[in-house]
Amino acid sequence: MDRREFVSASALALCSIPAVSFSAILPKFYVDPMPDWLVALVAQNDLGIASLRSYQVKNQGDQALGGLKDGYDILNPHSTAALIQWGACGLFSPTSKFYKSTDLLADMDLAAKYLVKTQHADGTIDLLSTNFHSTPDTGFLVKRLAMAYTLIEKSGTPGADKMLLNLKTFLLRAGDALSVGGIHTPNHRWVVSAALTKLNELWPNPKYVARIEQWLGEHIDMDKDGQFNEKSTFIYSSLTDRLLITISKGVKKPELLDYVRKNLDMTMFYVHPNGEVVTDASGRQDKAVIGTLENYYYPYRYLAIKDQNGEYAAMCKLIEKTAGLKTGGFLDYLLTDNTLWQNLPGEKPLLLNYVKTFPNSGLVRIRRNNWDSTLIANNPVWFTFMKGSAVLQGVRFASSFFGKGQFQFEKLNQNGNVWELIQKLDGPYYQPIAKDKISADGDWEKMPRTDRPQSEVQHLETKVMIKETSDGMEIEITTNGTERVPAALELIFRPGGELKGVTKIENTKDSWLLKEGTGSYNFGGGTISFGPGLGLHKNVALRGALPAMEAPTVFLTGFTPFKHTIRFS
Structure with missing residues (x-):
């Protein structure tokens, strides 16, 4: 272990x-x-x-x-x-x-x-x-x-x-x-510094303090969003919060707590309606994992009491309700500081209706009471939707365009109440290489394509428009350029629920097709409705697309020029 x-x-x-x-x-x-x-x-x-x-x-x-x-x-x-x-x-x-x-x-x-x-x-x-x-x-x-x-x-x-x-x-x-x-990694600096802080409290030693100061001299790796470099919302952000509190207390640097506060403020916008934490933008092993907020309990409780912060107190209560005894993993933190045994200050209601953009993390959060949605840049999974306990854990789009048609974009562009995502692809062919660059031994690797003239260049542009509706979200996908390219939209749901209105794709483990009308996914009393459908072919393993996830997946399929709007509610 x-x-x-x-x-x-x-x-x-x-x-x-x-x-x-x-x-x-x-x-x-x-x-x-x-x-x-x-x-x-x-x-x-x-x-x-x-x-x-x-x-x-x-x-x-x-x-x-x-x-x-x-x-x-x-x-x-x-x-x-x-x-x-x-x-x-x-x-x-x-x-x-x-x-x-x-x-x-x-x-x-x-x-x-x-x-x-x-x-x-x-x-x-x-x-x-x-x-x-x-x-x-x-x-x-x-x-x-x-x-x-x-x-x-x-x-x-x-x-x-x-x-x-x-x-x-x-x-x-x-x-x-x-x-x-x-x-x-970045957080290791604070792991080492916090450990030395605790040792210095037991057995003071100038070399411990000198090393702490040396690591702190690199400054804290926090962006303007309030996120640490690794963007690891389930594991390492909360760890860094705990470590900075330890260092702040031990070496008398209260200014370090400002970084913790900024991260805790940001994290309040990373909470799904069921108390899970948004992990889609993580740069570490917790990317897209299902995680609750127990790792943040100590930082929220410490600063709720220290600052008499009602929002932090409300977060503590939320964590107690949704993560409960999982907070026991930090019992030693809670036993070694009996100021944490005090009652929390009065709670201040948490914000449950918002649209919040985190440009440094390439992420947009939309929350409307019992449903929320996340838009994620630099990720083949670029959209999630959660309603109650029902979870659409990802949307992906791909085409079989020269084996590189998995849709992904670098930046979320907002135009009014619409987010625009764009990908442009080229598919060239290559002419004979110049005589003076021909390798005498015929080694292909010595005659790279970068040295060859291009011809018959094919182009494909995919534009995704996402906006909020009165009861959910809407995605419009438009792909233009080379014609008759097979394309598929994947709706990836969390395992364990029930799909209705869809047709099982033969010879697949858990793949379904929404040919027309509206489908639904029910889990634990929560229901997500989605549609209308589109099913012009059954090729859901397109060349160049990522492998299917181990989860119930509904496909909408067509050919370029592809244009379809799907709504989630």
Whole structure:
């Protein structure tokens, strides 16, 4: 299990516990009683601890003693560190069944020893799925393990000093690596800086601060939209928010919080009606994934309380409603800062009717209460539509024009209330190459097409016009130029729903044709209507088009010159 799988795995494994009131069993001596929502997360964490312990190697003679295996039976530092991270939350929390548990502490000590044993001489660890001797992956572990160190120390668990000594050994060695090591991606700078911040809070060291300042000297990678460079709305934007809060608090740089606020303000326009986050413009592995907003809960809660911001408070409530116990993946954040246990300020209604353009991300968001639509540039999927729980997760258009007819555009052009998308393609043929450029050995690669005259050049221009209607959205597609080119429009729906008014295309897994009239897609009580249809052929695997997605897909087909208008409501 790598660093990216912990939160999702814990959410799936642990979210079955009901959110009941535990305040009656809180010890009277506990100075700051935990609110019920936090106690519920602690109870959920207990299930995670029990699950993780089942993966730990316990055989005394085993070289891997103390390590934890992932779901692929691979021992790794990330799974091992997770036992310490989640276990610390249990030791610290009076309502946990692991509160001050010496048995759990012994397992955590074995885990700490395994981390020290497998740590490289330079202080780094490996992410076995991809990164080796990795400073950033060391940073991911160190930040959370430093928080665990604090929780264990404050728990007063008998025998904790011995375990903490082993954990300190790992952390200080890692600190040496973090003070000099390199990174891969923009967010890694803040991962390393936040980890060094936490280490500096425990064991102040000028070299930690110097390295933090060096990374911060590159400035924060935020555009005018409020988005970070990677545009990773599900994973790395929220991660960067958490990291910048940590750095801001630890090295006393309140100006860093302005970047967090700007990103949180932007994110409020990236929310689908069902509480999912828009991921279509991401530049990382979360592109177009289905994700909820639990990763933003800590930043919204921290600044809702700090700023007394009612909109942020409303976002917290939305996240609690739609992502619930998934926020438990950040329990250590919530336990190490009891200012977060305060009640949220009064909520301010969220904006549910808007048209918002994010030019730097090449994205337009249109929201009308229970439905929304997203327009996306630089993407073969350039339109989505969601109504309630029914999701049209993508629209694509392609023609079999010289194997390069997949429609994609660079820029969204707005003309009044219409967005215009244009693609121009050329399809040339090539004449004999000049005599002085002929390769003596006849090697084709030595006589490139760029050196050959062109002839019989074919042209194809596709223009897509998108506008809002009284109850949804409308797309008009016009393709002119070379005639009789087969074309197909794909409507890609989220799996699990029911299609009506369409005809199954034989010899396909989940492809359908809307020949005429109106079709519909129903999922969980939400219904999207679409049409009118067009079905002039059944070739839905056009040469040069992207492969069909693993999802129910409705096709509208025709030939150039192609002109058709389809509406969604």
